[in-house]
Amino acid sequence: MSARQLKLGFMMHGNGTGWGDWRHPRAHPGASTDFAYYRRQAIEAEAAKFDFLFVADSVHITPKSSPHYLNRFEPLTILSALAAVTDRIGLVGTLTVSYAEPFNVARQFGSLDHISGGRAGWNVVTSWLEGSARNYSRDKHFDHATRYRLAAEHLDVVQGLWDSWEDDSLTHDKASGQFFDPARLHRLDHRGQFFQVEGPLNLSRSPQGQPVIFQAGASEDGKNFAAARSDAIFVQNDDLPSAKAYYADVKRRAAGFGRDPDDLFVLPGLRPVIGSTEEEAERKYQEFIALTSIEDALLIMARSFNEHDFSQYDLDAPFPDVGRFAENSNRSTSERVIRLAQEGNLTLRQTAQRFATPRTDFVGTPEQVADAFQRWFLEPAADGFVYNNSLPDELSVFAGTVIPILQDRGLFRREYEGTTFRDQLGLAKPENRHAARRVAAE
Amino acid sequence: MSARQLKLGFMMHGNGTGWGDWRHPRAHPGASTDFAYYRRQAIEAEAAKFDFLFVADSVHITPKSSPHYLNRFEPLTILSALAAVTDRIGLVGTLTVSYAEPFNVARQFGSLDHISGGRAGWNVVTSWLEGSARNYSRDKHFDHATRYRLAAEHLDVVQGLWDSWEDDSLTHDKASGQFFDPARLHRLDHRGQFFQVEGPLNLSRSPQGQPVIFQAGASEDGKNFAAARSDAIFVQNDDLPSAKAYYADVKRRAAGFGRDPDDLFVLPGLRPVIGSTEEEAERKYQEFIALTSIEDALLIMARSFNEHDFSQYDLDAPFPDVGRFAENSNRSTSERVIRLAQEGNLTLRQTAQRFATPRTDFVGTPEQVADAFQRWFLEPAADGFVYNNSLPDELSVFAGTVIPILQDRGLFRREYEGTTFRDQLGLAKPENRHAARRVAAE
Numbered sequence: 007m008s009a010r011q012l013k014l015g016f017m018m019h020g021n022g023t024g025w026g027d028w029r030h031p032r033a034h035p036g037a038s039t040d041f042a043y044y045r046r047q048a049i050e051a052e053a054a055k056f057d058f059l060f061v062a063d064s065v066h067i068t069p070k071s072s073p074h075y076l077n078r079f080e081p082l083t084i085l086s087a088l089a090a091v092t093d094r095i096g097l098v099g100t101l102t103v104s105y106a107e108p109f110n111v112a113r114q115f116g117s118l119d120h121i122s123g124g125r126a127g128w129n130v131v132t133s134w135l136e137g138s139a140r141n142y143s144r145d146k147h148f149d150h151a152t153r154y155r156l157a158a159e160h161l162d163v164v165q166g167l168w169d170s171w172e173d174d175s176l177t178h179d180k181a182s183g184q185f186f187d188p189a190r191l192h193r194l195d196h197r198g199q200f201f202q203v204e205g206p207l208n209l210s211r212s213p214q215g216q217p218v219i220f221q222a223g224a225s226e227d228g229k230n231f232a233a234a235r236s237d238a239i240f241v242q243n244d245d246l247p248s249a250k251a252y253y254a255d256v257k258r259r260a261a262g263f264g265r266d267p268d269d270l271f272v273l274p275g276l277r278p279v280i281g282s283t284e285e286e287a288e289r290k291y292q293e294f295i296a297l298t299s300i301e302d303a304l305l306i307m308a309r310s311f312n313e314h315d316f317s318q319y320d321l322d323a324p325f326p327d328v329g330r331f332a333e334n335s336n337r338s339t340s341e342r343v344i345r346l347a348q349e350g351n352l353t354l355r356q357t358a359q360r361f362a363t364p365r366t367d368f369v370g371t372p373e374q375v376a377d378a379f380q381r382w383f384l385e386p387a388a389d390g391f392v393y394n395n396s397l398p399d400e401l402s403v404f405a406g407t408v409i410p411i412l413q414d415r416g417l418f419r420r421e422y423e424g425t426t427f428r429d430q431l432g433l434a435k436p437e438n439r440h441a442a443r444r445v446a447a448e
Numbered sequence: 449m450s451a452r453q454l455k456l457g458f459m460m461h462g463n464g465t466g467w468g469d470w471r472h473p474r475a476h477p478g479a480s481t482d483f484a485y486y487r488r489q490a491i492e493a494e495a496a497k498f499d500f501l502f503v504a505d506s507v508h509i510t511p512k513s514s515p516h517y518l519n520r521f522e523p524l525t526i527l528s529a530l531a532a533v534t535d536r537i538g539l540v541g542t543l544t545v546s547y548a549e550p551f552n553v554a555r556q557f558g559s560l561d562h563i564s565g566g567r568a569g570w571n572v573v574t575s576w577l578e579g580s581a582r583n584y585s586r587d588k589h590f591d592h593a594t595r596y597r598l599a600a601e602h603l604d605v606v607q608g609l610w611d612s613w614e615d616d617s618l619t620h621d622k623a624s625g626q627f628f629d630p631a632r633l634h635r636l637d638h639r640g641q642f643f644q645v646e647g648p649l650n651l652s653r654s655p656q657g658q659p660v661i662f663q664a665g666a667s668e669d670g671k672n673f674a675a676a677r678s679d680a681i682f683v684q685n686d687d688l689p690s691a692k693a694y695y696a697d698v699k700r701r702a703a704g705f706g707r708d709p710d711d712l713f714v715l716p717g718l719r720p721v722i723g724s725t726e727e728e729a730e731r732k733y734q735e736f737i738a739l740t741s742i743e744d745a746l747l748i749m750a751r752s753f754n755e756h757d758f759s760q761y762d763l764d765a766p767f768p769d770v771g772r773f774a775e776n777s778n779r780s781t782s783e784r785v786i787r788l789a790q791e792g793n794l795t796l797r798q799t800a801q802r803f804a805t806p807r808t809d810f811v812g813t814p815e816q817v818a819d820a821f822q823r824w825f826l827e828p829a830a831d832g833f834v835y836n837n838s839l840p841d842e843l844s845v846f847a848g849t850v851i852p853i854l855q856d857r858g859l860f861r862r863e864y865e866g867t868t869f870r871d872q873l874g875l876a877k878p879e880n881r882h883a884a885r886r887v888a889a890e
Binding site: 026028029030031033035036039041045064065066067069071073075076077078079080082083084086087088089090091105106107109110113114116117118120121122123137140141142143144171176178180183185186188191200201202203204205206208209210299 | 468470471472473475477478481483487506507508509511513515517518519520521522524525526528529530531532533547548549551552555556558559560562563564565579582583584585586613618620622625627628630633642643644645646647648650651652741
């Protein structure tokens with residue numbers, strides 16, 4: 007078995023990540039708020055030994071939003087519920103720093119880590135939908151640079167609060183009446199640009215000490231933040247050359263911040279389409295393309311261009327010059343679209359369709375899909391993947407065909423290691439900062 | 449069987465509600481963050497047919513805080529986890545309007561309602577601990593009157609967001625590609641004094657339509673808010689005359705707001721001490737008194753007097769004149785303490801001990817405790833109770849002895865009715881406000 011093992015996450019998205027996926031004959035359109043469905047999928051993912059479940063999020067919708075944005079569980083509630091019906095799988099939830107108080111965030115993920123016996127992960131996002139501000143009594147969404155400064159400070163506060171109590175601070179001495187050792191309980195007294203938080207947290211240190219940090223940024227600020235602060239990066243890269251370049255880039259940045267690049271896991275999100283033959287896989291892929299109308303495909307793209315109205319252009323002319331994308335749109339994604347169109351010399355129609363339903367290396371037989379995973383992993387362009395699908399029965403197909411091949415090749419472990427999510431990732435539990443300081447002083 | 453049935457909640461408090469409870473030989477001091485313990489207790493409470501679980505909360509601690517405040521689960525995470533391991537019992541969580549965004553609150557309780565199949569309840573509090581502001585980047589906690597204005601507006605927003613989607617708005621028509629009916633999705637466009645929230649919520653209408661609302665205020669503002677807006681009131685009243693007066697008062701207020709007073713449940717929180725004989729019960733009660741030192745008893749009282757330093761007074765002199773309690777202390781509780789001292793002509797020591805470990809009607813044999821429940825219920829001074837205890841095995845004693853007596857007397861049902869928490873309370877699912885408006889217009 008090779009020493010380096012790939013990491014697998016399972017993206018729980020209920021009714022799918024494509025706009026039209028819910029229309030597939032085998033789709034369950036109400037899946038995104040069906041707890042029985044989430045429970046079944048989580049238990050199945052755990053039986054298949056996935057390292058973690060991943061729950062995405064956003065905080066603003068309009069009638070034009072994708073079906074998988076319109077109606078879905080709030081991440082911390084659904085992950086807590088899934089913690090109760092699973093034992094070993096990691097539980098990663100997205101939560102925006104722009105619209106949540108760090109004291110609440112620290113409690114929520116700290117509680118999840120306690121409830122799950124050390125399986126919590128926080129995907130730190132800054133929210134890129136301009137409309138989000140209007141659900142939170144704000145006139146304007148923060149600009150991109152401000153959001154990342156805020157994110158860094160928010161994370162400082164949350165991670166500081168997680169260290170409020172040293173591991174052995176709850177002495178529970180019934181005879182003397184000492185419930186805790188006051189010398190091992192610490193206020194935070196954070197006074198920053200965005201936040202002033204006294205602390206301590208009203209929750210003892212959790213099994214992982216510090217829940218695992220995910221990040222998904224792909225801009226310059228985002229990459230630096232992820233390389234400096236996160237344990238894992240969830241990234242959207244459909245093609246091997248960009249994935250490889252991205253991988254090298256963030257690993258180099260991590261080293262630049264003085265970190266061991268092996269402690270940072272780069273995990274592209276991918277949606278394999280698996281068939282028992284190449285033809286069947288291709289047919290399934292074409293089915294998905296057909297499910298998304300060209301109107302919807304334009305809307306999907308528009309999300310990354312500040313809701314730009316693409317319907318005004320000739321569909322079969324080259325991709326239009328839409329000028330500089332606005333400050334608060336999802337810059338990394340819009341850049342990717344423009345590059346896709348330019349490099350492939352595509353029309354607007356082709357660009358929209360390819361973007362809505364990407365044709366990746368991961369369409370084919372189980373062997374071919376396993377080959378693609380292996381190629382990306384060994385290149386290296388990835389340390390693992392966040393697998394997602396759109397149909398209720400696709401997880402069984404993937405778990406029953408691709409995972410055993412990866413296991414046979416020694417690329418993916420057959421059993422969980424340890425009990426916490428950090429154990430699965432091979433990351434040590436960080437020492438409490440106050441305990442470390444005291445030991446250093448002694 | 450009498451038509452009117454009492455309602456029973458179970459307060460989940462881990463290591464107990466008394467400061468010294470964790471020191472009892474049979475106590476589990478780490479219970480408050482032990483999920484296995486919470487799961488066992490929730491399953492046992494459901495087997496005993498309790499109407500709901502209740503999780504309290506607060507958002508600021510100091511080294512002087514009670515052990516049951518220092519270290520505990522965040523309510524929404526633990527309730528979501530318990531939703532996954534129970535089927536019928538209601539799930540009520542405390543969450544402060546002062547430090548949580550209404551869009552987040554609406555999502556969290558809406559998700560819990562979806563996950564649990566319609567069992568969510570929100571105990572709306574405004575937070576009375578002055579220090580809370582310092583965990584949320586604010587200089588000062590809102591004053592009492594402002595907090596209640598804010599609470600009313602916060603609840604308006606949350607309840608409005610819960611009606612974003614009409615019940616039948618998700619059409620899921622695969623053939624036509626219509627995921628939802630846009631005419632049945634509604635923005636909120638709330639513009640108030642404290643909040644501006646556009647909506648709609650990114651979560652479909654939950655099984656209860658509107659999760660159940662609890663309130664716990666006991667001040668004038670609190671009583672009016674509870675009578676006008678809540679389905680149930682969680683109140684601290686240890687003695688029958690005050691409980692009876694309070695009951696009549698809030699029912700009258702509810703009628704004044706044009707409501708049917710029977711739709712408002714008044715539920716005192718009580719901690720029975722049960723023994724197989726009167727002597728055993730009394731001995732158990734004395735054990736609990738002995739667990740709380742006089743120093744701790746003074747600190748407990750101080751919480752309701754803005755952390756006033758009571759240690760400066762003679763313990764065996766009459767209760768001191770501490771002047772007017774400050775605006776932001778817990779006014780209703782401090783009034784209760786002063787009344788207790790004056791009416792009983794008590795010393796400072798006696799007042800603190802009685803307040804820390806109240807001697808109520810609910811200390812005795814199972815028959816005597818059941819008698820007390822019956823007396824309070826029929827008086828009427830209560831529509832039911834929020835039962836709490838401090839030791840891991842007390843729930844079994846209560847469920848095995850007192851509940852069967854209440855059932856034999858026809859005061860408490862033997863089986864759950866319906867599936868949602870509203871069903872247990874006999875409260876109809878409210879019609880969606882937009883659907884109602886359209887029907888009215890037609």
